Amino acid sequence: MNYLDTIQQYINNLPHEVHQALNGASVIRHYKKGDLLLKQGEVCQRSFHLHSGIARKYYLNDGKEITTEIYFKNDLALSFESYVLQTPGHEYIEALSDLDASIMPFQAFRALRKKFPALMELDVMLSEYYAIWLEQRLFQFYTLDATLRYKAMLEKSPQLVQFIPLTILASYLGISLETLSRIRAKI
Amino acid sequence: MNYLDTIQQYINNLPHEVHQALNGASVIRHYKKGDLLLKQGEVCQRSFHLHSGIARKYYLNDGKEITTEIYFKNDLALSFESYVLQTPGHEYIEALSDLDASIMPFQAFRALRKKFPALMELDVMLSEYYAIWLEQRLFQFYTLDATLRYKAMLEKSPQLVQFIPLTILASYLGISLETLSRIRAKI
DNA sequence: CCCTTTCTTTGACATAAGTCAAATATTTTC
DNA sequence: GAAAATATTTGACTTATGTCAAAGAAAGGG
Numbered sequence: 001m002n003y004l005d006t007i008q009q010y011i012n013n014l015p016h017e018v019h020q021a022l023n024g025a026s027v028i029r030h031y032k033k034g035d036l037l038l039k040q041g042e043v044c045q046r047s048f049h050l051h052s053g054i055a056r057k058y059y060l061n062d063g064k065e066i067t068t069e070i071y072f073k074n075d076l077a078l079s080f081e082s083y084v085l086q087t088p089g090h091e092y093i094e095a096l097s098d099l100d101a102s103i104m105p106f107q108a109f110r111a112l113r114k115k116f117p118a119l120m121e122l123d124v125m126l127s128e129y130y131a132i133w134l135e136q137r138l139f140q141f142y143t144l145d146a147t148l149r150y151k152a153m154l155e156k157s158p159q160l161v162q163f164i165p166l167t168i169l170a171s172y173l174g175i176s177l178e179t180l181s182r183i184r185a186k187i
Numbered sequence: 188m189n190y191l192d193t194i195q196q197y198i199n200n201l202p203h204e205v206h207q208a209l210n211g212a213s214v215i216r217h218y219k220k221g222d223l224l225l226k227q228g229e230v231c232q233r234s235f236h237l238h239s240g241i242a243r244k245y246y247l248n249d250g251k252e253i254t255t256e257i258y259f260k261n262d263l264a265l266s267f268e269s270y271v272l273q274t275p276g277h278e279y280i281e282a283l284s285d286l287d288a289s290i291m292p293f294q295a296f297r298a299l300r301k302k303f304p305a306l307m308e309l310d311v312m313l314s315e316y317y318a319i320w321l322e323q324r325l326f327q328f329y330t331l332d333a334t335l336r337y338k339a340m341l342e343k344s345p346q347l348v349q350f351i352p353l354t355i356l357a358s359y360l361g362i363s364l365e366t367l368s369r370i371r372a373k374i
Numbered sequence: 375c376c377c378t379t380t381c382t383t384t385g386a387c388a389t390a391a392g393t394c395a396a397a398t399a400t401t402t403t404c
Numbered sequence: 405g406a407a408a409a410t411a412t413t414t415g416a417c418t419t420a421t422g423t424c425a426a427a428g429a430a431a432g433g434g
Contacts, residue, residue: 068325080318084315127318131318134318135268142361147420166381178421178422332391354410364412368413371413
């Protein structure tokens with residue numbers, strides 16, 4: 001069982017009152033394709049739990065968009081550093097399709113975490129999971145060339161290749177659009 | 188103030204009994220240059236808090252060592268995924284000089300974390316800090332070429348350039364030894 | 375359903391970085 | 405302090421990937 005499943009199970013087993021408190025502190029909202037859930041320069045004061053649809057996180061560098069994470073159903077979207085430090089961040093979060101998400105304000109979750117130690121433990125696990133995910137991404141940049149990174153993505157996250165435009169995938173893989181197109185033509 | 192200072196301050200302000208409990212659960216040990224504090228394939232069951240000296244974390248890929256982190260005085264050395272999941276990891280931790288470290292067993296810290304909620308909160312902060320650090324490293328691979336990554340290192344971590352052999356620095360920067368040597372000759 | 379916009383492919387060429395090999399330079403060890 | 409081991413530099417060449425440009429394909433809006 002992977003860590004994400006462990007976390008999911010942990011959440012499922014939380015007492016009813018904790019679930020109630022979480023639901024009470026969050027609101028569900030609908031976004032349209034193209035909507036920005038967070039903009040560069042803003043403090044990320046809310047986390048988005050996707051109920052449906054697709055979103056991405058990206059930043060601008062030299063006028064080019066670099067996508068750093070892509071979210072599907074059940075994923076938790078936020079700009080990590082900005083959220084944790086409550087300082088202005090450099091990332092956008094954009095709806096890549098119409099989507100529904102439950103929005104949890106940072107302060108509300110902080111308060112709940114204080115009240116329910118189980119949520120503090122959950123917070124540890126979520127940060128750990130994110131750090132492990134980042135380690136693996138970094139690992140790929142160290143050890144794989146562009147073709148192998150694309151193949152790894154095909155294996156591990158076929159839903160990315162299925163639903164996401166190449167322009168976005170290329171930046172996510174750290175290569176140019178043209179190189180990605182050529183890789184696909186070759187394999 | 189950066190997050191590391193915030194964490195350090197948090198630690199300093201922990202109640203005396205917590206400090207006592209932490210000290211009681213850990214032991215101080217001396218390592219010689221070249222000693223391996225952790226080997227590939229082992230479960231990382233202890234964290235190392237460096238009191239003096241230098242260490243690094245690395246893994247082998249295709250017979251080549253790739254250094255992923257370099258530790259100085261006060262840094263906390265561990266193989267994150269292996270430590271968190273308590274599964275065999277792929278990283279080594281090696282003393283790059285003689286060093287002293289206090290060793291905290293995973294299970295002991297778990298027990299203390301349960302007893303003192305303040306340590307659970309500390310654990311969140313440490314994972315957050317590591318994730319933010321990883322995000323920044325990944326960011327550099329996305330946005331900077333080899334020369335700029337080296338310059339960024341010169342700015343941000345001059346102690347690395349001062350004390351660490353180029354072979355290790357090159358792998359840490361994700362480039363070949365020869366390329367790093369040429370970059371240094373040029374700037 | 376057509377027009378516009380966005381996305382993808384392909385070609386020609388430029389550039390960053392890797393590899394292999396050998397020469398120096400520096401450090402460590404006996 | 406000499407020999408051995410390790411670290412660094414340099415040269416010649418190869419390769420992966422980027423850039424610019426243009427054409428073709430697909431998707432979305434009125």
